[in-house]
Amino acid sequence: MTGKLSHSSASNANASPTGIARRIVGYFAGVVGVLLLAASAFWWRGEAEWGRFEPLTPEQAFAEGSFGLELAPLKYILVASNVSATALGTSWIRRFGFLSRKTPAAGACEADAPQNLPVGFTVSNRLPGSATPLPVKFVGLSCAACHAASIGESGPILGVGTQTADVIGFTDAFLNAVLDPALNSKIILGAYDRQCPGEASGFRAQAARWVEAFFIDRWLSGVRAQTRENVTKYDLPYHGAELGSPDNIPTGPSRTRPFRSVVRNTLDLPGAKNIAYSKVPLAAMQGLKRWSQFDGSIGDPVVRSMIAVFTSGASLAALNEPQISDNIVKAAAYTLRRGIDPPLPSLAETFPNRPKPSAETLEKGHLVYVRACDGCHGHPNGAGWSLPSASGDPPSITPLPEIGTDPGRIIFRYADMLPIALSATLPAADVTVQREALVAQSAKAIRQGDLAQADWWNEAIIALEARSREFPAGHRRAFPAGDVTQRDGYQNAPIPFIWLRAPYLHNGSVPTVRQLIGLDERPTRFCRGDAGYDPIAIGVIAPPPGANGCDSKAPFLFDTTQPGNSNAGHLHPPPGTVAREELEALLAYVGTL
Amino acid sequence: MTTARRSDPLPFGLALLLLGAGVVAFTLLSLSADDVSYARTEWTALLSMLLATPAVLLYVLDRGTPGPWWRAFWTVGLIAYLLHFWWAVFRSFNGDLGAVVERQGWVAYTNFAVTGLWTLDVLIAWVLPGRADTLARIVLRSVTWAAVTASFLAAAALFRTGTIAQIGDALALALVIAFLVRVLGLARLLAGEPK
Numbered sequence: 001m002t003g004k005l006s007h008s009s010a011s012n013a014n015a016s017p018t019g020i021a022r023r024i025v026g027y028f029a030g031v032v033g034v035l036l037l038a039a040s041a042f043w044w045r046g047e048a049e050w051g052r053f054e055p056l057t058p059e060q061a062f063a064e065g066s067f068g069l070e071l072a073p074l075k076y077i078l079v080a081s082n083v084s085a086t087a088l089g090t091s092w093i094r095r096f097g098f099l100s101r102k103t104p105a106a107g108a109c110e111a112d113a114p115q116n117l118p119v120g121f122t123v124s125n126r127l128p129g130s131a132t133p134l135p136v137k138f139v140g141l142s143c144a145a146c147h148a149a150s151i152g153e154s155g156p157i158l159g160v161g162t163q164t165a166d167v168i169g170f171t172d173a174f175l176n177a178v179l180d181p182a183l184n185s186k187i188i189l190g191a192y193d194r195q196c197p198g199e200a201s202g203f204r205a206q207a208a209r210w211v212e213a214f215f216i217d218r219w220l221s222g223v224r225a226q227t228r229e230n231v232t233k234y235d236l237p238y239h240g241a242e243l244g245s246p247d248n249i250p251t252g253p254s255r256t257r258p259f260r261s262v263v264r265n266t267l268d269l270p271g272a273k274n275i276a277y278s279k280v281p282l283a284a285m286q287g288l289k290r291w292s293q294f295d296g297s298i299g300d301p302v303v304r305s306m307i308a309v310f311t312s313g314a315s316l317a318a319l320n321e322p323q324i325s326d327n328i329v330k331a332a333a334y335t336l337r338r339g340i341d342p343p344l345p346s347l348a349e350t351f352p353n354r355p356k357p358s359a360e361t362l363e364k365g366h367l368v369y370v371r372a373c374d375g376c377h378g379h380p381n382g383a384g385w386s387l388p389s390a391s392g393d394p395p396s397i398t399p400l401p402e403i404g405t406d407p408g409r410i411i412f413r414y415a416d417m418l419p420i421a422l423s424a425t426l427p428a429a430d431v432t433v434q435r436e437a438l439v440a441q442s443a444k445a446i447r448q449g450d451l452a453q454a455d456w457w458n459e460a461i462i463a464l465e466a467r468s469r470e471f472p473a474g475h476r477r478a479f480p481a482g483d484v485t486q487r488d489g490y491q492n493a494p495i496p497f498i499w500l501r502a503p504y505l506h507n508g509s510v511p512t513v514r515q516l517i518g519l520d521e522r523p524t525r526f527c528r529g530d531a532g533y534d535p536i537a538i539g540v541i542a543p544p545p546g547a548n549g550c551d552s553k554a555p556f557l558f559d560t561t562q563p564g565n566s567n568a569g570h571l572h573p574p575p576g577t578v579a580r581e582e583l584e585a586l587l588a589y590v591g592t593l
Numbered sequence: 594m595t596t597a598r599r600s601d602p603l604p605f606g607l608a609l610l611l612l613g614a615g616v617v618a619f620t621l622l623s624l625s626a627d628d629v630s631y632a633r634t635e636w637t638a639l640l641s642m643l644l645a646t647p648a649v650l651l652y653v654l655d656r657g658t659p660g661p662w663w664r665a666f667w668t669v670g671l672i673a674y675l676l677h678f679w680w681a682v683f684r685s686f687n688g689d690l691g692a693v694v695e696r697q698g699w700v701a702y703t704n705f706a707v708t709g710l711w712t713l714d715v716l717i718a719w720v721l722p723g724r725a726d727t728l729a730r731i732v733l734r735s736v737t738w739a740a741v742t743a744s745f746l747a748a749a750a751l752f753r754t755g756t757i758a759q760i761g762d763a764l765a766l767a768l769v770i771a772f773l774v775r776v777l778g779l780a781r782l783l784a785g786e787p788k
Contacts, residue, residue: 026602029610036613040620132629222625317628429692470631472685473692 050125051133053323058337061330062283063144063158064114066124067309068131068318070140071174072223073216074113074123077139079191080177087177087239093118096173097164097253097530099148099156109196110137119156120145128219129226131318135208136215141312143305143331146256147283149500151533152350159338160500161280163540164530166253166556169244172237178223179237185216233270244555250564252556253528254540255279255508261311263414266421267456275408275564279508282501284344287336288385288494289392294506295410296395296491297419300483305332307422307484316426316467316475325476339497340383347499347591351535357588365589368582372573373590376492380593385494399489404569406507416486417441417453423481424460427467429474434464437481498593502539503528509560509567512539513590518575519583522560522567529554538591604665608644612669615640616676630684637677639757642745645670646764649745652738653771656778658725659734664718670741671715678708707744710737742768 056065071077081090089095098118106115114123122142127134146167149160177183189209193200200209227237238248251257258278260271278294286292291299298304305328306319318324338344348354357365369379376398378387389396400407420441424434442457467475490506504510514537515522526542527550534541543554550557560567573583619636626632648667652659659667686692694701714737717730724730749761 022601022603026604026606028606030602030606033606033609033611033613036610036617040613040616043620127624130624130627130629132624134624218625315627317631429696470628470685472696473687473689 046135047133049133050135051321051323053326056327056330058330058334059158059342061142061327062147062334062338063120063142064122065142065327065331066122066126066131066140066324067142067312067327067331068126068140068314068321068324069142069309069312070124070126070128070131070138072128072139072178073188073212073219074110074137074139075192075212076188076216077117077121078108078110078113079188079195082195083183083187083191084177084180087180088173092170092173094530096166096170097162098145098170099150099162099164101156107196109199113137113139118145119148126318126321127215129222129315129318131315131321131324134215136212138219143283143308143334146280151500152535154345154350157345157500159282159284159335159344161254161282163254163502163533165280166243166249166251167256168251169238169249172249173239173243175227175237176239178220179227183220185213185220188216189213233264233268235272246557246559246562250275250562251277252558253530254503258308258311259409259412259415259418261313262307262418262422265311265313266425267414267417269414274412276410276412277406277507277564278409279503279506282497283335284338284500285340285385285494285496286332286338287340288496289387289395289491291392291395291491294490294493295487296397296493297487298484299393300479301332301336302329302477303479303483305329305335306477306479310425316471319426320471320476322476328477344497344500346497347535347538354535357585357591361585361588362592364582365585365587368573368578368586369589372578372586373495376572377495378492380496385496387492387494389492395487396492397487397489398492403490404571405490405505406509406564406566406568408564408566409506410488410490417456419484419486420481421460422484423479424464425467426475426478427464427471428478429472431464431468434481435461438464495590496593498590499535499538502533503542504539505567505570507565509558509565510539511542512537514538514587516570517573517583517586517590518571519580519587524561524567525557525559527551527554528556528558535591538587601661604661605668608665608669612640612644612672615644615673630680634677634680634685635757637673637680638748639760641670641673641677642749642760642764644673645741645745646767649738649742649764650767650771652734653768653775656775664715667718668715671711674708674711678704703740703744707737707740710740713737 080088081092101115101119103115106112108116120142122140123137124140125133126138144158146162148156148158149163150156242248255277259276260274263269263271263274286301292304375388378385400410420437424438428434438457438461442454445454445457504516510516510522512534514520525545527545528542531541531554545557619633623629623632644666648663648670651663714733746761746765749757750765
């Protein structure tokens with residue numbers, strides 16, 4: 001009725017003033033509509049270009065790939081020491097132990113990036129959080145931010161666990177910086193223009209600047225909202241001198257709290273009491289064992305890398321991006337081969353002035369190794385490694401009561417929930433098996449009288465269905481539940497390049513091999529930071545605290561009497577069973593591994 | 594009637610404006626979403642439903658051949674639906690039609706059928722407007738209307754919760770009212786009452 005009236009009257013009305021106005025409005029509306037559609041299409045084309053898939057090599061992916069861990073706009077990072085000096089300090093790269101790329105010729109402008117950023121800080125056009133491509137450059141973290149170390153005079157060695165970076169301290173300082181009420185795009189871009197004058201001249205550059213300002217403000221607004229939303233679960237971030245206090249941030253340099261993150265990200269439960277402190281491990285030679293992690297809990301290298309990225313803050317949407325998903329696969333492949341191809345430097349190559357042990361000493365040390373270590377850790381075999389448990393599946397685990405090391409990484413609240421919950425976080429194409437696993441967990445909780453946990457599992461089923469709608473073809477990084485499992489102890493893993501694994505034990509509570517094998521007493525309290533490497537004792541230099549605590553070179557006080565920090569256990573060779581001279585030979589021998 | 598359809602730019606102009614505004618809005622607003630691709634898949638479906646709703650209702654209300662307003666909104670609703678189809682297939686399902694079928698079963702075929710029917714219906718409405726009253730055309734138009742409307746109602750009111758379900762409920766209510774208006778108008782006509 002309405003339609004007929006409209007068009008039947010239109011022909012008569014076309015010539016009238018009303019008809020002319022109608023035509024003008026009609027054409028104008030149509031043209032504007034088409035322009036809006038064209039602008040949208042132009043934007044989508046841009047997204048395809050900004051997020052263009054680039055097949056990286058495994059090493060490139062590991063060192064420079066985007067993993068959905070974008071932090072902030074590049075221009076903000078380049079001026080952060082200036083505009084966020086209160087929160088970050090004037091030299092945040094050094095303060096938080098990140099590695100310089102050792103390219104002093106690089107300037108401080110966008111064109112010089114990433115050479116003017118720390119190792120592992122990469123540049124992409126991806127929006128923090130969703131990883132959506134944008135016409136603005138952002139800085140994110142790659143594997144190398146945590147898995148690279150500079151030892152002796154060497155430049156950064158990829159794949160080695162950081163010995164200096166305080167990632168959690170940096171995160172709190174960074175959150176403080178972006179919550180600064182005075183910070184906005186005008187401040188950031190103004191500081192950048194003073195640092196790199198002349199870049200914003202011309203119409204195109206000015207138009208790009210408007211877009212950039214818009215997205216910087218949107219990013220600030222988003223990260224602030226997210227931080228505020230999380231604050232009841234994560235608490236307010238620490239700032240200033242608080243950042244270095246182990247009472248506030250107990251991890252310090254070279255350690256993280258991976259399970260606090262998993263509990264928060266996966267279970268959406270508080271993780272503040274979680275004391276599973278872990279050193280950042282050597283991410284090399286991973287192909288020597290089937291199961292990874294200190295407790296041998298993850299059976300697939302890609303799943304291991306994906307979980308590492310997820311616990312570092314990547315969203316599910318980001319992990320499903322083709323480029324990011326591919327980078328994870330490549331980075332995982334890199335960890336399998338790193339150490340063989342490309343090789344890692346030996347202790348002797350890195351410290352050529354270190355006294356070379358005699359062949360006799362090495363042979364003696366080898367014999368001690370065979371007696372005291374080989375039964376669990378195996379031994380070198382050509383370019384590979386022979387383990388007592390040849391298949392490695394399931395991995396050889398030394399139960400916690402037997403190994404006696406800190407239990408915080410094995411025993412913590414919700415540890416039993418994590419394997420199933422993690423596998424059900426990323427929906428498969430067919431979620432039947434995942435749903436059944438969650439239903440079984442709910443039933444089990446009810447049988448145990450844990451009704452709150454049963455409710456949690458029921459909610460997890462609803463969340464799984466919702467995520468299944470979000471990823472109807474299945475999440476690219478979905479994995480079977482059997483790839484992650486709970487263990488009751490620590491894995492007897494191969495230990496090639498033991499000199500690159502310092503500090504020792506899973507929680508980094510023993511600074512040197514010399515202390516680990518009982519040649520020196522394991523220190524109860526020591527200072528960690530960037531005090532250097534000791535090639536004689538094989539490990540990090542960790543001076544004892546002075547009367548005024550730790551100094552600026554190694555500012556973090558590591559107290560092994562605190563929960564999660566125990567340096568007990570793994571008493572191998574057992575004290576008193578091996579002569580001191582033989583222990584010295586063992587030290588010399590393991591320095592060659 | 595045909596001349597009028599060609600010469601009156603207002604219905605399609607306004608419909609295009611609404612489509613353009615909607616597309617720009619979902620493109621930019623989705624940048625704040627946790628999952629941009631998913632948000633765009635959802636929001637294009639919603640945009641399609643909102644834009645096609647006037648045409649769906651006009652079809653019920655109009656006793657004769659649907660006019661230019663119907664065609665305008667029927668067309669932009671289809672364009673938004675095709676955007677939804679593209680995002681769903683090429684982003685959510687990674688371009689794998691087999692995965693769509695595996696996931697949705699027979700529903701996938703009905704979705705493909707709706708897409709094909711609707712596209713054909715709109716093409717004919719523009720290319721062969723003079724044959725609007727042939728039996729084949731009436732049948733195609735009726736079947737397409739029924740398929741699209743059922744698809745909207747099922748997708749929104751039945752299978753979803755929250756705001757989308759409420760919009761689906763609103764569409765269902767509007768349809769009932771439109772049918773009542775049509776039936777009452779028909780009854781008055783049969784009774785010989787003036788319009």
